[in-house]
Amino acid sequence: MKKAYKCVLAIVNTGFSEVAMESAKSAGATGGTILTARGTASKEAEKFFNISIQPEKEIVMILCKTDLVDGILNNLYKAIGSSTQAQGIAFALPVDEVCGLEEKIKEENQQK
Amino acid sequence: MPSRLIKKVAETITKKPSAIKEENKKEVSNVRKLKILITVVDRSKTMFYEDLLESFEINVQMVLYGHGTASSQMRALLGVAEGDKSVIISFIREDKVKETLEVLSEKFKKVRNGKGIAYTIPLDSIIGVAMYQLLSNDRTIKEGGKK
Incomplete structure (x- = not known):
């Protein structure tokens, strides 16, 4: 069964959460929450891939409708992908039940 | 023998x-399945929602501090005072989800500055029977799912 909502998480270097949010908004996301975090990576992997991992990270958490997810991830890939300074990764998680969303409340009211 | x-x-x-x-x-x-319940609320209401979740047999909660991304205009429109948020990550038994979300939904509407969102993410596996007992608040489960 296709779930109505998904949770998109984007992990980016500090300072790039706004860029991530803007690109997600341009694909139809209405809002999100920004969390601060610290990244870790093995020193060997850093040397091997010739990249440096900035430990300070920001996580952008966006709850959105399933049909918007592809567009959001596509925009995120372009704006904060590994080829950019944001060095971001983004993924979507399945969501079972949702409550408190403005659009869902409106839908429920219309059904009544 | x-x-x-x-x-x-x-x-x-x-x-x-x-x-x-x-x-x-x-x-x-x-064995009753567990889910991850994520509740995003205004930071000033963190304690209130933590206590509320505790009443639904939720033993473990983690609070992360973050901030919302809604513009100031949108915040004024929705009546949200600040941008600072708390993300409460908790583990909930599947049979408690419906009841919990109903109460949360009610509180999101009625409590002043208590607006927020909550959603559940399915959980596939977990390590340790003791950890399952703690998260599900069910001490009768033994190894192999026997009671």
């Missing part, structure tokens, strides 16, 4: 695979 062991082995071998599957199913059916 060896004869009893041989008898048991013979019994297991002669058992139909479907019967074994059914037995395993019975054992696992005692």
Whole structure:
């Protein structure tokens, strides 16, 4: 069964959460929450891939409708992908039940 | 003793695979699935929602501090005072989800500055029976899903 909502998480270097949010908004996301975090990576992997991992990270958490997810991830890939300074990764998680969303409340009211 | 062991082995071998599957199913059916419940609320209301979640047999909660991304215009429109948010990550038993979300939904509407969102993410596996007992608030479950 296709779930109505998904949770998109984007992990980016500090300072790039706004860029991530803007690109997600341009694909139809209405809002999100920004969390601060610290990244870790093995020193060997850093040397091997010739990249440096900035430990300070920001996580952008966006709850959105399933049909918007592809567009959001596509925009995120372009704006904060590994080829950019944001060095971001983004993924979507399945969501079972949702409550408190403005659009869902409106839908429920219309059904009544 | 060896004869009893041989008898048991013979019994297991002669058992139909479907019967074994059914037995395993019975054992696992005692285990109630867990889900991750994520609640995003205004930071000033963190304690209120933590206490509320605790009343639904939620033993473990983690609070992360973050901030919302809604513009100031949108915040004024929705009546949200600040941008600072708390993300409460908790583990909830599947049978408690409906009831919890109903109460949360009610509180999101009625409590002043208590607006927020909540959603559940399915959880596939977990390490340790003790950890499962803690997260599900069910101490009767033993290893292998037996009561």
